[in-house]
Amino acid sequence: MFGLIGHLTSLEHAQVVARDLGYAEYADQGLDFWCSAPPVIVEDLKVTSITGQVIEGRYVESCFLPEMLATNRMKAATRKIINAMAHAQKNGINITALGGFSSIILERFNLDQLGRIRNIKLEFERFTTGNTHTAYIICRQVEQAAPKLGIDLSKATVAVCGATGDIGSAVCRWLNGRLDVAEILLIARDRQRLQNLQAELGRGKIMALDEALPKADIVVWVASMPQGVEIDPEVLKKPCLLIDGGYPKNMATKFQSPGVHVLSGGIVEHALDIDWKIMKIVNMNVPGRQLFACFAESMLLEFEAIYTNFSWGRNQITLDKMDMIGRMSIKHGFKPLML
Ligand code: NDP
Missing domain, CATH: 3.40.50.720 (NAD(P)-binding Rossmann-like Domain)
Structure with a gap:
């Protein structure tokens, strides 16, 4: 199973989405509430490759918002990411992409030095930043x-x-x-x-x-x-x-x-439709087919059963690894978004 850890782009965006998804208790709340909200698995997903292979995955909303960085709520920001990772691991996800700011926060605050979140020992090899594919x-x-x-x-x-x-x-x-x-x-x-x-x-x-x-x-x-x-x-x-x-x-x-x-x-476009809500929420033009390349990286690793943190750390992406993920991307039906 693959996973995607994502977040929304602003408090305003989060409030609209919460209302749309039926989380009325989140919809009228301010930043303080989001700072204390736990991670949520919003969707279970199925993705079909053009090879015919089908994989299953889950989208985890971390409840992180960029305003947490802009207002210096660093502790809340780091807690969101670590808790979302622990949640993904606890739910049996083999390889999870850290979307948007998730990997940036992980790196900036050295969160990979943390061993344990409550009773969970984080297994960092189950996560990838998705940056090589991006x-x-x-x-x-x-x-x-x-x-x-x-x-x-x-x-x-x-x-x-x-x-x-x-x-x-x-x-x-x-x-x-x-x-x-x-x-x-x-x-x-x-x-x-x-x-x-x-x-x-x-x-x-x-x-x-x-x-x-x-x-x-x-x-x-x-x-x-x-x-x-x-x-x-x-x-x-x-x-x-x-x-x-x-x-x-x-x-x-x-x-x-x-x-x-x-x-x-x-942004990539998949050759086949994906039945999910999440890309509509982040305002993709064709939400059934378009998605972030970092998310697609965890799908590619699941298709190929590569359960390691393919993209990790900072400034270590090589041309060879870009070639490798590029071959997988083409094989399974992803294309770069064009004008
Ligand atoms: P990093 O933190 O590794 O790098 C960020 C870069 O931005 C650094 O060079 C930093 O240098 C620079 N920077 C930050 N603020 C400013 C500024 N105000 N003016 C000029 N330069 C600035 O980030 P990533 O490479 O991991 O991610 C980059 C972006 O890509 C993020 O917005 C992220 O959310 C997005 N992203 C998109 C994905 C997708 O699938 N489309 C996937 C993953 C990430 P310095 O601090 O010295 O200015």
């Missing part, structure tokens, strides 16, 4: 969408916002090693980590976001921001491809600007 899908989105917009990758400048992160650094490795892109712009806040990445790649220009945006033909957004940033479309090149892989989204602006193309990053 990075692979974003790279394929760059590769496939750019030519459709007349962007020649060999002449293109690609900016990566969140370049030093787990997904961002893997994307940079792929841009450097697999795609013939003209220039890579590296954006994040911590200068030392940016310099380390630049040294590893042997290239890349370190730049502030404001400086990078007017220069980029493509922007990959994979920064861990609890709230999106506003962008002025006037400063962007035309055409410009913006691939937003953030959850919640990195870009707060909804674009309707000629020549500016926004693609939801790290």
